[in-house]
Amino acid sequence: MSEWSRRKHMSGKKYSSNHHVLYYECDKTQRMTMQMLLNLLIQVSGEQSNELGLTEEKMTEMGVAWIVLQHMFTVTRMPVTNEVITVETSAKQYNKFFCYRDFIVTNQAGETLVALTMVFAVLDIEKRKMTHISDEMVARYEAPLVKRPIRTPRPLLIDEEIVDSSTYRVRYFDIDANNHVNNSKYVEWMFDMLGADFLSQHEVKSGTIKFEKEVLYGSPVECQASFAETSDSIQTAHRIQSEGNVNCTASFEWSNVY
Amino acid sequence: MSEWSRRKHMSGKKYSSNHHVLYYECDKTQRMTMQMLLNLLIQVSGEQSNELGLTEEKMTEMGVAWIVLQHMFTVTRMPVTNEVITVETSAKQYNKFFCYRDFIVTNQAGETLVALTMVFAVLDIEKRKMTHISDEMVARYEAPLVKRPIRTPRPLLIDEEIVDSSTYRVRYFDIDANNHVNNSKYVEWMFDMLGADFLSQHEVKSGTIKFEKEVLYGSPVECQASFAETSDSIQTAHRIQSEGNVNCTASFEWSNVY
Numbered sequence: 362m363s364e365w366s367r368r369k370h371m372s373g374k375k376y377s378s379n380h381h382v383l384y385y386e387c388d389k390t391q392r393m394t395m396q397m398l399l400n401l402l403i404q405v406s407g408e409q410s411n412e413l414g415l416t417e418e419k420m421t422e423m424g425v426a427w428i429v430l431q432h433m434f435t436v437t438r439m440p441v442t443n444e445v446i447t448v449e450t451s452a453k454q455y456n457k458f459f460c461y462r463d464f465i466v467t468n469q470a471g472e473t474l475v476a477l478t479m480v481f482a483v484l485d486i487e488k489r490k491m492t493h494i495s496d497e498m499v500a501r502y503e504a505p506l507v508k509r510p511i512r513t514p515r516p517l518l519i520d521e522e523i524v525d526s527s528t529y530r531v532r533y534f535d536i537d538a539n540n541h542v543n544n545s546k547y548v549e550w551m552f553d554m555l556g557a558d559f560l561s562q563h564e565v566k567s568g569t570i571k572f573e574k575e576v577l578y579g580s581p582v583e584c585q586a587s588f589a590e591t592s593d594s595i596q597t598a599h600r601i602q603s604e605g606n607v608n609c610t611a612s613f614e615w616s617n618v619y
Numbered sequence: 620m621s622e623w624s625r626r627k628h629m630s631g632k633k634y635s636s637n638h639h640v641l642y643y644e645c646d647k648t649q650r651m652t653m654q655m656l657l658n659l660l661i662q663v664s665g666e667q668s669n670e671l672g673l674t675e676e677k678m679t680e681m682g683v684a685w686i687v688l689q690h691m692f693t694v695t696r697m698p699v700t701n702e703v704i705t706v707e708t709s710a711k712q713y714n715k716f717f718c719y720r721d722f723i724v725t726n727q728a729g730e731t732l733v734a735l736t737m738v739f740a741v742l743d744i745e746k747r748k749m750t751h752i753s754d755e756m757v758a759r760y761e762a763p764l765v766k767r768p769i770r771t772p773r774p775l776l777i778d779e780e781i782v783d784s785s786t787y788r789v790r791y792f793d794i795d796a797n798n799h800v801n802n803s804k805y806v807e808w809m810f811d812m813l814g815a816d817f818l819s820q821h822e823v824k825s826g827t828i829k830f831e832k833e834v835l836y837g838s839p840v841e842c843q844a845s846f847a848e849t850s851d852s853i854q855t856a857h858r859i860q861s862e863g864n865v866n867c868t869a870s871f872e873w874s875n876v877y
Contacts, residue, residue: 384665385803389798533810533815543643555791
């Protein structure tokens with residue numbers, strides 16, 4: 362068991378919200394898509410921030426904004442169309458530069474469907490640089506200060522010998538209210554390029570996604586992926602590049618659904 | 620006033636549902652996108668069908684499926700992030716080949732934000748052809764049979780002299796549980812090609828969208844659009860083509876939001 366999952370018991374103030382899974386949050390197999398699930402988790406963490414009075418407007422007044430650096434998740438099964446799910450979240454701990462937030466998605470029987478940890482940092486809006494996390498930003502989440510950062514897993518490296526590639530273009534509706542390409546779009550591109558045959562026969566079981574540098578509106582984006590097969594699972598490794606920069610790396614583990 | 624809106628008083632059994640608008644259903648201006656609103660309306664009409672026992676499974680047993688032929692709408696203002704809206708819907712009337720369904724989206728003060736009418740037909744799944752609407756399919760919606768079809772407005776024709784063009788590709792997550800490109804994707808493409816400068820400064824006020832022929836997964840899709848300006852509004856005309864077929868035509872009226 363990795364360090365980030367062992368530390369699940371360390372937790373701040375809890376917040377939870379129910380959600381009726383809508384058909385348009387699901388793929389053709391009627392399972393919720395990973396990108397829509399990530400959107401929902403961000404929505405729920407935003408609701409907690411609003412409830413605690415730490416709205417985006419409040420952060421903007423302080424000259425800062427939260428940015429997501431990494432997602433790490435395990436899936437027992439994805440929620441399905443018209444299912445009611447509960448999303449529980451809490452800020453797990455923080456240090457000078459990083460804040461770790463846990464999410465547990467359960468069904469109405471209380472069974473865990475998905476567990477996910479996000480790593481956040483704080484951006485100084487004017488300087489466009491990461492800045493220290495202050496007590497004012499995190500005290501109300503009741504997360505403990507733990508000076509040593511959590512060692513988060515790195516995505517598997519892409520196999521340069523067998524890499525596939527597809528080009529995407531950032532569209533207007535990929536941009537969210539923060540004026541950035543929404544995090545979930547990277548996942549949508551990375552999954553899409555695996556193709557219908559693969560996606561309709563496999564379910565993602567775990568993954569880690571690292572965001573390195575923002576993609577800009579209108580840019581052509583190159584998505585690369587390679588496959589590695591073991592006896593009981595398939596792993597894919599991914600890299601997104603644009604204008605000479607690496608924007609995102611990720612790897613996912615898949616199981617065959619048939 | 621057009622014929623379809625004059626006939627709003629003719630209505631079957633009503634169904635309504637509240638919805639908390641999520642941030643990921645909104646664009647960078649925090650207004651709900653037209654494609655997400657269309658998705659929500661389809662979700663709500665599906666909920667009514669389920670409540671009345673006319674589920675998709677039941678239709679499939681009868682060898683048929685509903686297909687959407689046209690949307691016609693007027694917007695007072697689009698819903699915004701975290702607003703609670705109410706969607707009310709009813710089957711307005713039907714004839715041998717078409718069923719008309721009304722939707723009214725209101726805010727919590729009861730003010731109408733969006734009014735929309737959809738035209739549906741019934742597909743014989745095996746023959747892949749439109750078939751007669753039977754009493755069994757519509758009786759529970761309590762919509763009156765009115766033999767004469769409603770004359771629905773046609774989209775404005777594109778101006779062939781000044782047309783712009785963009786190419787899209789159908790992605791895996793554009794396909795919904797019916798194994799078709801979700802209707803909302805056509806709207807997303809048509810709006811996206813208008814560009815960030817236009818979309819962030821204009822709000823759609825009305826429109827009509829006609830679906831002619833399904834786009835297939837993996838196909839390159841050519842989206843064309845032309846602009847026409849009058850003293851108080853801008854109109855755009857659209858055409859989507861793939862593999863030599865016209866898949867969709869539409870026109871929208873826009874107002875400047877600043």
